Amino acid sequence: MKHSKDPNKIKKGPDVIALNIISYFICGIIALLCFVPFVMILSGSCSSEEEILKNGFSLLPQKFSLEAYKTVFKEPIVVMRAYATTICLTFAGTCTGLLLQTMTAYVLSRKDFEWRGKFAFFFYFTTLFSGGLVPYYILMTQTLKLKDSYFALLLPLLFSVYNLLVMKSYIMAIPDSLIDAAKIDGCGEYRILFRIVMPLIKPALATVGLFIALAYWNDWYNAMLFIKSEEKYPLQYFLYKQVNNIEAYKKLISNAAASSAVRAVSLPTQTLKMALTIVVTGPVVFFYPLAQKYFIQGITIGSVKG
Amino acid sequence: MFYIQKDNLKNIFRQRTVAHKGRNVMNTKQGGLKGFLKKVYKYRAFLIMLLPGVVYTLIFSYYPMTGIVVAFKKYNYAGGIWGSPWNGFENFKFFFKSGQAGVVIRNTVLYNITFIIVNMVVQIAVAVCLTEIRNKIYRRVTQSLMLLPYFISWVIVGVMAFNIFSSDYGFINRLITYFGGKKIPFYTTPQVWPFILLFFNVWKGVGYGSIMYLAALMGIDTSLYEAARIDGANVFQRIFKVTIPMIMPTTMILLLLSVGGIFKGNFDMFYNLVGYNGLLYNYTDVIDTLTFRALISSNNFGMAGAIGLFQSVLCFVTVLIVNRLVGMYDKDYTLF
Numbered sequence: 001m002k003h004s005k006d007p008n009k010i011k012k013g014p015d016v017i018a019l020n021i022i023s024y025f026i027c028g029i030i031a032l033l034c035f036v037p038f039v040m041i042l043s044g045s046c047s048s049e050e051e052i053l054k055n056g057f058s059l060l061p062q063k064f065s066l067e068a069y070k071t072v073f074k075e076p077i078v079v080m081r082a083y084a085t086t087i088c089l090t091f092a093g094t095c096t097g098l099l100l101q102t103m104t105a106y107v108l109s110r111k112d113f114e115w116r117g118k119f120a121f122f123f124y125f126t127t128l129f130s131g132g133l134v135p136y137y138i139l140m141t142q143t144l145k146l147k148d149s150y151f152a153l154l155l156p157l158l159f160s161v162y163n164l165l166v167m168k169s170y171i172m173a174i175p176d177s178l179i180d181a182a183k184i185d186g187c188g189e190y191r192i193l194f195r196i197v198m199p200l201i202k203p204a205l206a207t208v209g210l211f212i213a214l215a216y217w218n219d220w221y222n223a224m225l226f227i228k229s230e231e232k233y234p235l236q237y238f239l240y241k242q243v244n245n246i247e248a249y250k251k252l253i254s255n256a257a258a259s260s261a262v263r264a265v266s267l268p269t270q271t272l273k274m275a276l277t278i279v280v281t282g283p284v285v286f287f288y289p290l291a292q293k294y295f296i297q298g299i300t301i302g303s304v305k306g
Numbered sequence: 307m308f309y310i311q312k313d314n315l316k317n318i319f320r321q322r323t324v325a326h327k328g329r330n331v332m333n334t335k336q337g338g339l340k341g342f343l344k345k346v347y348k349y350r351a352f353l354i355m356l357l358p359g360v361v362y363t364l365i366f367s368y369y370p371m372t373g374i375v376v377a378f379k380k381y382n383y384a385g386g387i388w389g390s391p392w393n394g395f396e397n398f399k400f401f402f403k404s405g406q407a408g409v410v411i412r413n414t415v416l417y418n419i420t421f422i423i424v425n426m427v428v429q430i431a432v433a434v435c436l437t438e439i440r441n442k443i444y445r446r447v448t449q450s451l452m453l454l455p456y457f458i459s460w461v462i463v464g465v466m467a468f469n470i471f472s473s474d475y476g477f478i479n480r481l482i483t484y485f486g487g488k489k490i491p492f493y494t495t496p497q498v499w500p501f502i503l504l505f506f507n508v509w510k511g512v513g514y515g516s517i518m519y520l521a522a523l524m525g526i527d528t529s530l531y532e533a534a535r536i537d538g539a540n541v542f543q544r545i546f547k548v549t550i551p552m553i554m555p556t557t558m559i560l561l562l563l564s565v566g567g568i569f570k571g572n573f574d575m576f577y578n579l580v581g582y583n584g585l586l587y588n589y590t591d592v593i594d595t596l597t598f599r600a601l602i603s604s605n606n607f608g609m610a611g612a613i614g615l616f617q618s619v620l621c622f623v624t625v626l627i628v629n630r631l632v633g634m635y636d637k638d639y640t641l642f
Contacts, residue, residue, distance in 0.1 A: 015540035023435035024444065030432060030512060031448035034455050037466040037509075040477060044469055056480035057469050104359035107352045114345065119356060126367035129622045132614025133597050134607055135373025138387055139366070159362050189351035218459035221574065225602070240461045243468075244581070270475055277465045284457055292450060299514060300521040 038285070044274035045069065052270045068268050068275035075253045079279055081231060082238035089153055089234060090216040097158045097212045098205060104159075105167035106193050111176065127161050140226060152226035153234060157215050163208050166301055170204035171197060207298035210291050217284065239280045243273045377615040381607035397612035406596055411569075414592040417500070418568045421507050426561065428508055429515035430553070434545055436516065437523050453513030463506055464578035471502060496589035503579060503590065507572070515560075522556035523549065562632055566625040569593060569617050593617050 036059070043061040044052065046069070051062035072079060104123075108116050146152040174197060182192050198205070223237035233241060242249040250267045346353065373387055380393040401407050432452065439445040455463070470477045471492040479489045492498055526549065534544045571592030580590045593613060600610035 013540065015542060019438055019541045019545075020440075023438035026431065026435045027439060027445075027448040027452075030428075031451035034509060034512065035451045037470065038454070040469050041462075041466060052475055056472075056475040056483075057477045058480060059477070100358050100362070103355040107355050110352065113349060113352050115349070119360070122360070123363060126363060128625060129371065130367065130618055131370030131373050132611070132618050133594075134376055134601055134611040134614050135370035135387070136366075137601060138373055138376065138607070139370050142386060143369075144365075156366065159359060159366070164359075189355070193355070214457065218457075220459060220461050236459045236461045240464070240578070243461075243465055273465060274469065277462055281458060281462055285454070288454065288457055289450070292453060295453070295456075296517055299517045 038281075041274050041277050041281075045271060045278045046275075047271055049268035049271050057270075057274075065271075068271035069279075071250075071253060071267050071272050072275050072279055078249075078252065079238070079276075082233055082235045085150075085232065086217060086235040089150070090213050093154050093157055093216045094209050094213045096154075097163075098209050100159055101163050101167050101208060101212075102198065102201075102205070103193065105164050105171055106197055108164070109168050109171040110179075123161050123164060137225060147226055148228045148232065149226070150232065153219065153222050156222050157212070157219060160212075160215070163211055166211075166298055167201075167204055167208050169301060170201050170207075174200055203294070203297065204301075207294045207301070210294050211298060235280055239276060242276055246273055249276075374611065374615045374618070376607055376611035379608060379611075381611070393608070397608040398616065400609050401612050401616070406591070409588060410571075410591050410593045410596045413590065414569055414571045414594075417503065417571070417592065418564075420500070420504055422561065422564045422568075424504060424508055425511055425515055425564075426557065428512055430519050430550070430557070432512060432516040433519035433523055434549060436520060449513070449516075452516065455510045455512075456514045460510075460574040460578040463510065463575070464581075467502065467506065467579050493583060494585050496586045499580065499586055499590050503575065506579065507575060510575075518560065519553060519556065522553040526552045558632065558636075562628055565628050567621065568624055569620040571595060573598065 040057060040059060043059060044057045046064055046066060047058075047061045048063040048065040049067065055062065107113060108120050108123075110116065140152055140156075141147045144151075146155070178196065178200075179192055182196050187196070218236055219234065220236035220240055223232075223234050224240070227233060227237065230241075246269055250269070250272070253267065376387050376390075377397055378392055378394060379387065379390040380396070381387075381390045385391070436445055436449060439448075468476070471479075473479060473489060473491040473493055476492065478492070482489060490498070492502070530548050530552070531544060534548050539547065571594035573592075573594040576590060576592055576595050577598070580586050580595075583590075594617075597610050597613045597617070600606045600613065
C-alpha cells in the first residue's frame with residue numbers, strides 16, 4: 001500500500017474503506033438520478049415520433065430525428081417572444097430588486113441607526129404571517145388594476161426578506177471603521193453606500209442578483225394568475241400552456257407557417273413537448289456552471305453567518 | 307432556507323431593547339415629539355433609503371393582511387372587500403361542511419411530515435458522504451449534478467414527470483412492458499402519487515439542502531475527529547457520535563423552520579405534477595391547491611379567503627408553539 005502525505009490516509013482501516021465506497025456509491029447514484037430526467041427529455045426531443053408512440057420514452061434517442069425541433073422553429077416567433085418577455089423582465093427585475101434590497105439591507109446593517117431593530121422586525125414579520133392568496137389576488141387585480149399588465153409579473157418578485165437577510169449579513173461583514181473613516185472624510189450616506197459599500201460587496205451583489213434573476217426566470221405563478229393575453233406570456237408559463245394544450249400549439253404553428261403544406265395533424269406531439277422543454281431549459285443548463293459558484297456561496301452564507 | 311433568520315432575529319430583538327433604552331434616555335432629555343422630529347432629521351438619509359422597501363412591504367404584505375376580512379364577507383365584485391355584506395362564519399362553515407377540509411388538511415400535514423423527515427435524512431446523508439469523498443473532481447461533479455434540479459422551474463419538472471410516468475408513453479411503463487408486465491396507469495392511480503411527489507420533492511431539494519448541511523459540517527473542529535480516532539472510534543461511530551451531534555443546532559433550526567410551514571402546501575409542485583386531475587385529489591389535494599381552485603375556478607372569494615385565513619392562522623400558531631417547545635429543549639435553538 002502506498003503511503004501518501006495526507007495523515008488521514010495512513011491508517012486506512014476497513015471501516016474507512018467501507019465508508020468511502022458507500023460515499024462514492026450514494027453520491028454517484030443520487031447525482032445520476034438528478035441528471036437522468038434531463039437526459040430523458042433530451043433523448044425524447046430528438047427521437048422520431050412514431051417510435052415514441054409505439055414504445056414510449058427511453059433513456060436514449062429512438063431513431064434519431066430532429067423533426068420536433070424543426071417544428072418548434074417553423075414558427076420561432078412564438079418562443080422568441082416568450083424569451084424576450086422573460087429576459088426583459090429578469091433584467092429589469094434584477095436591477096431594480098438589487099438596488100432596492102441593497103439600500104434596505106445597508107440601512108438595516110448600520111449599527112448607529114437607532115430604529116433599525118424596529119424596521120428589521122417590520123420586514124421580518126411578513127414571513128411569519130401573511131394575508132394569503134385571496135387578499136393578494138384582490139390587491140393585484142382590483143386595487144392596483146394590474147390584470148394582464150407586465151407589472152403584475154415584475155412587482156411581486158422585487159423584494160424578498162430572505163434576500164434581504166443574505167445581503168445584510170454580507171454588508172455586516174464590512175468593518176465599521178471603514179464607514180466611520182468615510183464619514184470623517186465628509187462622505188454623505190449615499191456616497192458611502194454607492195462608492196464604498198457597493199464595490200466591497202460585489203460577490204453579494206452577484207449572489208443575490210442571481211437569486212432574484214432565478215426567481216424571475218422560473219416564475220409562472222404570477223403569469224397564471226394575472227396574464228390573459230398570449231403574447232404577454234413569460235417563458236415558463238408559455239411552456240406550461242403549450243405542453244398542456246399541445247394541440248392548440250400545433251394549430252398555431254400550422255396556421256402561422258404560410259406555406260399551407262404544414263398540416264397540424266402531421267406535426268409531432270409527444271416529441272414536440274420535449275423539444276419545447278429543451279428549448280426553454282437549455283440556456284439555464286448552459287449558464288449553470290458559471291452561476292453555480294455564486295449560488296453555493298449564497299446558500300452557505302445564508303446558513304452559516306446570519 | 308431561513309436558517310439565517312435565527313441569529314438575525316436575536317440581533318433584531320437585542321437591538322430593539324437597546325434602541326428602546328436609547329430612546330428612553332433621550333426622551334428624558336428632550337420632549338417626545340421634538341426629539342422624534344430631530345431624529346427623523348438626523349436619520350433622513352437612512353429613512354429615504356428605507357422608504358421604497360417600506361412602501362413596497364406595506365402595499366404587498368401589510369395591506370393584504372387587512373384583506374383577510376374577506377373571509378367573513380359574502381364577496382361581490384361591485385362591493386369589493388369593504389363594500390360586500392358580512393356573513394359571519396358562513397364561509398368557514400361551508401369549507402368544513404364541504405367534506406374537503408379534512409382531506410386537504412390531512413394531505414397537507416402528512417405530505418409535509420414525510421417531506422421533512424425524508425429530506426432531512428437524505429440531505430444529511432449526502433452531505434456526510436460528500437465530505438468523505440477525497441477525489442475533488444468526483445465531488446464537484448456529483449455536487450453540481452445534484453444542485454441542477456434546484457435551478458429549473460416546477461413546470462419543467464411537470465414535463466419530466468409526464469416523460470417518466472405517462473401511462474401510454476412513460477419510461478416506467480416502457481420498462482414494464484419490455485419485461486412483459488402490464489402497464490400501470492399512473493395518472494389514474496391515486497395511490498402511487500404520494501411516492502411520485504415524494505421523489506420529486508427530494509429530487510429538487512437534495513442539492514440545496516445538502517449544501518446547507520455541508521456548511522455546518524465544514525464548521526466542525528477537526529480536533530474532535532482526531533480525539534475520536536485516538537479513542538478508538540471507527541468511522542461510523544465517528545459519524546454518529548461526533549458529526550451528527552455537532553450539526554444538531556443546524557438540524558434543529560432547519561427542522562423548526564420547516565415544521566413552521568407544516569400547513570403550507572407546495573403549490574408549484576402539486577399544481578404542476580397533478581394539475582386539474584380530479585381523480586387524484588383524494589391523495590394529492592392540499593390546502594393551497596384547494597384555495598386556488600376555490601378562487602380561480604369557482605370564483606368563490608369568500609371560501610377561498612376563509613381557507614387562506616385558516617391556513618395563515620394555523621401557520622402562525624404552529625411557529626409560535628414549535629418555537630416555545632424548542633425553547634424548552636434548548637434556548638439557543640429558538641427563533642425568537
